[in-house]
Amino acid sequence: MTPTPTTPSRRRAGPQARTIRRALLGGVLVGLLVFPLLAHPFFVLQIGAQTFVFGTVALSLIFLAAYGGMISLGQIALYGLSSYTVAILSLRHEVPWPLTVLLAVLVAATFGLIFGLVAVRTRGIYLLMITLALAMLVFLFTRQNDTIFGGWVGFTGVQAPIVGGVWLRSATVFYYLCLGVALLCYAAVRYVARAPFGLALQGIRDNERRMRALGYRVELHRVAAFVFAGALAGLGGVIGVWYQGAVSPASIDLARNIMILMMAVVGGIAYPAGAFVGALVFILLDNFTTTYLDRERFNTYIGLVFVVILLVAPNGLLGIGDQLKQAFARRRRGREPADGAPSPAASNAPATPDEVQGEGITVERRG
């Protein structure tokens, strides 16, 4: 993988490490491509497609968190608004599918803009809560409104389109569609992160005042990040509603919202790929508790997994590698005479959930 600014240790990776990383990435890609040929169709959709759907939403959260220092709980609402748009346009107005998809993503991005405008003045925990309130507003509105959103029931019978005689929802085709969307979103995040806009966004995350002094328009960058993340969540909403065939307030309730956040944290909130790792862990656990454990207690298992990850690996599963690297580096340095200077490893550490929030309320100020 190429370096991300939140993981500077990767920047100094030697050519050998880079080869290993490329081989690993290629291996994962090949594995993803051949998975539907080897696996039972049930798993292809139940595990594969679901992972990509929720992973894409988690990715939109991670984009804001890792590069913007903003942990948003509003992404599930944007996902839902996109799903609702698809349902309404295809069921009630029979709009052709390319236009439906376009409009759905546009709706999600527009609401991303609105969320961003409302939240832009808040930081850290406050931003988390204002976005949570916005998501709850959307959830409650869809639930209470019968004329547009169909109230508690929402919409059922949403069909994925048939393109060139191929029904997009048939197992293998749909898997590749979701894989394609997920890869597209992932590539877009990696690209934006290295584009001037993404670099400025990371500058703002690390030192807002300096960026402002340099002439960057901090608020504009933050809001734009919300629009981009909204579009990602919107794409997730399109494949999500095609997969489920239905959308209702229950698809975007608080439990779902927290689930997306947990996926991001379990996978690694500082790593874009963490979104999909976290989603996969969730979906696997969901399916295997059904088979091997007491399905009723899924929440206890997932809650415990979440707590344990936060306690032992606060950077998530993908962060474990970097965590170990630092631990070894610290041990190696421990043999040398200590000079009392702050350890260089600390500044090279990937962002923990707390560093991710940037100039948040971790900074203590005197009243």
Add this chain to the structure above:
Amino acid sequence: MTQFVIAGLNGLTLAALYFIVASGFTLVFGLLRVVNLAHGSLYLLGAYLGWSTWQMTESWVLGVVTAALAMAVVGAVLQVALFSWMQGQDMRQALLTIGLSIVIADQLLRHYGGLAYQMTPPEPLRPATPLTGLGISYPTFRLFVLGLAVLIAVGLWLLLNRTRTGVMIRAGIDDRAMLSASGINVQRVFVLVFALGAGLAGLAGVVGGTAFSVAPGRDVEYLLAALVVVIVGGMGSVGGAALGAVLIGVTQQYGLAYFPTYSYLVTFALMVGVLALRPQGLMGRAA
């Protein structure tokens, strides 16, 4: 007119309950900087414990005391065992409390099932009190909840403003490092405040379980209420919690009475409005 008065009284009762929950939440945040998203779970755990105690002993008062004390112990243990060694990592602590709340909610569901329970208050609080000036009668227990909230508010004010511990807490809210440097055992103050906040949540659980009911989902309901109240009022300010509680409780009940379909949205809309215009809350200090 009668509907207006009753909705207002209902709003104030709800506000009283919200205040008891939110004051504990805001104290913990103000001093420890921990956004305890398991506060609703402490509320529900307290409510169920109170219900079990009440079932066994048939004493409502004992139920309240058990719930408050047990939650205070749980709060102290959480602070000592978990939060004390990840101090300053607000986001990690907040996420951890989310995980805990999910596990607690699920275990409570396993143990108590999905039914709603209600407790009956002790005999003198059971009948309705006629309010002669307004020409209606109103449940005595709800008036008692109002009085209790006022009592707790006064108690907290006295604690914070008239005792040595209160001085330490206020000093800690302003500047933890300085408090520690002046020779105070800050960790002990932290444990104390966490126990106090959690105990208030447990107490509120039994009171709320008597005025309304004890059921799965109440944890999230009261956590969200406390969050909104505290954010509107200003995080870390007990006065702000009181103001926010009255504002939210009363608007919620008037909303329910006059435009029931969208009444649920009002609270969150209010919160979004306050945060967007005054991010530190009505009575909060600029962060």
